């Protein structure tokens with residue numbers, strides 16, 4: 001098969017981790033007889049620096065023309081703590097999600113047996129955790145009308161959802177649950193919010209189409225608690241944009257493997273794969289960043305965007321092997337062992353595929 | 354001194370735990386020569402059953418006339434999973450907060466040395482945790498305009514904040530920080546929300562009035578992570594209503610002592626003290642519920658509402674003693690030990706004051 005992949009390395013450690021994911025993907029393509037064309041494009045702070053906007057039209061064209069997008073990270077300290085700056089990298093992220101119609105953010109949290117002791121949680125609490133959040137990504141309070149009144153003394157943000165938006169996200173949730181433990185949790189705040197009541201009634205109405213799926217409804221505050229107490233009691237969770245922002249990040253740290261968690265954002269026109277760890281500015285250019293989350297994001301891309309399960313499994317297998325054999329960057333190194341550099345880990349993965 | 358306290362026992366285990374807090378408060382009053390008049394009033398599901406509304410006018414009058422309000426819990430399973438029911442106990446809670454002007458919810462999370470192993474977190478992560486959230490409680494998306502359009506196909510909730518609302522909450526935060534470690538964290542989502550940008554700029558402008566307080570600004574998703582990773586890195590946190598709902602509940606489970614956490618809601622007309630654990634319907638009437646969170650809420654009331662620190666310390670001391678000596682309800686009992694009933698724990702506290 002032939003693929004055209006848009007390559008958005010972004011800021012900070014983005015280019016370094018992307019580089020390793022490209023090496024591994026090319027090796028997999030060679031092994032399985034595929035042909036990948038990578039098309040790099042600018043996004044984030046580096047796009048602001050180069051052309052003045054964080055998500056240039058040219059980048060958008062490249063993403064639209066691609067079979068999938070592989071994304072690194074965006075964000076730069078010079079934009080931090082200045083959320084009112086006229087142009088910011090995050091705006092590019094939101095614009096990209098909206099223009100590419102990436103309405104479903106797929107955020108798995110799982111554990112690696114060899115890393116379980118990195119978790120802040122006790123072993124018996126975290127063992128066996130394997131959950132997936134589907135976070136709605138193009139609606140809600142992120143994209144509603146916002147502004148000021150009364151000479152700037154009053155600020156407002158509008159949260160809006162339509163039934164159709166809820167349905168398309170929930171459909172993905174039901175379908176995903178069918179391929180897993182058939183448990184779906186709808187996370188809302190239906191005791192307070194009208195948008196949540198729309199979410200709940202819409203999901204309730206869809207239950208009959210998936211009689212095998214056991215659906216539960218939980219309030220967002222209760223989920224924030226149970227994620228810490230019994231994360232392994234969850235399977236698939238669906239939720240709106242802002243709740244998803246908070247809960248997926250909470251979920252990512254409980255595993256102790258945040259530096260390894262991949263993600264996908266899927267939608268109408270294309271799909272995008274990225275590590276969840278961000279741009280980690282302090283490590284930029286040092287060749288120390290952990291490339292595994294990006295490599296595992298590429299595995300998700302092979303499986304979900306291209307339907308190539310064997311290729312994805314091969315990537316996951318070699319990642320597991322590197323973890324077991326301690327071929328890891330300094331963030332995962334155990335006391336007394338040697339840390340490998342970002343590119344050494346990538347080289348090892350390629351050599352051991 | 355003479356106090357008039359409104360007593361809102363509410364639903365579920367509310368009446369049972371309130372009963373023990375009253376016993377302990379009366380004993381303290383006797384010991385320190387105060388006189389308490391308790392005025393019971395209806396709220397929650399039991400108020401709906403009795404008079405059709407969850408926060409009757411008569412209850413409001415009683416609260417307004419009181420020096421403080423001691424509150425149990427509200428909620429009943431018959432209203433669960435039916436967030437669209439025309440009358441619900443939670444509406445009473447929101448109405449009460451608004452009408453009493455309880456704009457600041459004070460939610461401490463701390464650890465008890467004897468209970469630290471109950472935490473889902475590893476000991477080294479949770480040890481030394483002693484933080485307080487100030488959650489804004491009468492504004493934001495909870496109280497903005499909400500409704501449906503397009504024949505019910507579109508739902509909306511409006512989040513609104515004024516500078517004055519932010520200032521009065523932040524002022525409490527700065528003042529509280531001054532009495533503690535002088536660290537204040539403002540939790541927002543200023544990279545996305547206009548209301549958060551108003552929060553941040555308002556708090557930034559207040560920094561100069563409290564030069565000793567070290568202020569940090571963190572995004573809500575980052576705080577949801579750090580609370581699990583390094584809860585002991587926080588001191589005082591201020592945030593808006595919905596973020597506070599989620600984060601205070603998350604924070605409450607990390608200590609492993611959720612059943613012991615008190616809270617206060619303070620405001621314009623009066624202040625209200627309540628355990629955070631909720632109505633726990635399964636335990637209703639069984640005399641097994643843990644009364645300590647309510648007893649500790651009474652201690653907060655003595656200290657904060659009446660300015661009686663010695664009285665509060667005496668209550669806290671006897672609670673600590675009961676924990677050390679294992680005079681605890683079944684939720685806290687260690688293997689092989691005997692569980693005490695709700696009223697037995699209360700009796701023991703009174704006898705050992």
Ligand SMILES: CC(C)[C@H](C(=O)O)[C@@H](O)C(=O)O
Nearest residue numbers: 090091093094245544545574
């Ligand atoms: C950078 C920010 C706008 C973004 C979000 O809130 O969606 C980030 O936190 C994320 O989760 O991808």
Ligand SMILES: CC(C)[C@H](C(=O)O)[C@@H](O)C(=O)O
Nearest residue numbers: 191192221443444446447598
């Ligand atoms: C019952 C509900 C409306 C309430 C809230 O969301 O404020 C509760 O979760 C709380 O935190 O007191």
